[in-house]
Amino acid sequence: MADASHVKTEEPFDIRLDEQREAKARIGVAAAGLVKNGDIIAIDVGTTSLQIAKALPKDFRGVVATPCLLVAGELAGRPGLDVLLSGGWVRGGDLACSNSQAVSFFRNLNTDVAFLSSGGVAAKEGLTDFYRDETATRQEMLRNTQRSYIVADSSKLGKVAPYHVCDLSDVTGVITESIPHESLVQELHRHGAQLILPDS
Template sequence: MIRDTSGRRQQISTMVREKGSVQVAPLAERFGVSMQTIRKDLHFLAKRGIAERSYGGAISADAVNFPAEPAVEAKRAINIDEKARIGALAAAMVRPGDSVVLDSGTTTLQIAHHLPDDEEITVLTNDLDILCALARKERITVVMLGGALRRRNRAFYGAQTESALDDLHVDKLFLGVDGFDLERGITTHFEPEAMLNRKMVRAARQVIAVTDRSKFGRVCLHRILSIGEVDDLVTDAGEGEMRGAAERFGFRLHCA
């Protein structure tokens, strides 16, 4: 057990740089100190630019390569055609009788636009723009997850949003992506979004990540899940670009 503060923090700093990320609970066990002590250590490292705090731990500051989150208006203007193709292909994966979750985002919004207006399809979402798009369809069943509105991306988050998923089981989750890195997984800028997304993942029988190729290799601060937890990936990348990753991690690849 290492209770010397400076020595412990030096070792944690080395671990963060070598591994890319660390978690509070394993560190507390390793060093024989409380989790509160480890949180103070990580806060110390964050103040010195060595690490950035993330849910349950910290990630190397060097690993975060896309620190600024664009506003939703800017996101709508990026890769419009690619997102439309991805949305159409993803929407074709929805079958009559399916219950699906559409995560917030401009790519998942395209799925909403392309979904057939079928009364046997149920869609849950926390995204205000997706709600508006689906409200124009007369037959599809729409369930809005409540919560507090975050105006930056026009989506709802918080305890109320998460509790709405407690007793629900859905067929498919279409998960938007801020960062998609083979080693560091799927990440996002906003911690409450990562927490909500993980709950969506637990509620879904099939997890389908949807992203254009511009998100590949990007790492944001908050990790949602590992690539190995994804069942399907719908993207505009050529099949050759991601075929090796699909075989390595075991997900099905769909190229728009």
């Protein structure tokens, strides 16, 4: 089994926005394909989450809840779509909301599907991220949903960020653009979690 690589800090938002752009777009399309009209969806923060918002069909009817101003701005004003923003303390770059207000918002909302972004995804360490306050928000998103998917381009696979969000046993699946290392594939299989690869 390959050792996971520990990473301490995240690249700035403007750099990440251009990195793996095509892969993130493909992941966004695959994620959007998992929702149906009438769903209540939670979309996390980050550049891949923004691609999910862009990929949602223009005729999608339902509710999107997010802790990200960028996701909310992308979807606001679409007919038949209610956009709910958690509020809270806003971090620059990703424009991510966190603190007790964001946690409380997701604690009181039951969703059909949640898409969780990642600082890293590894077989043993599961889903990890760089911002401690935002992990609590993700954990509430995870607790109160019927289905949950980690969205992560291949640069995040095998990486471990400082703060633990959840184990792979806690999610429905992982959406990524290329086949991960065998250890991660085996761990997903062991827990009955899906590995979803976009169409080429």
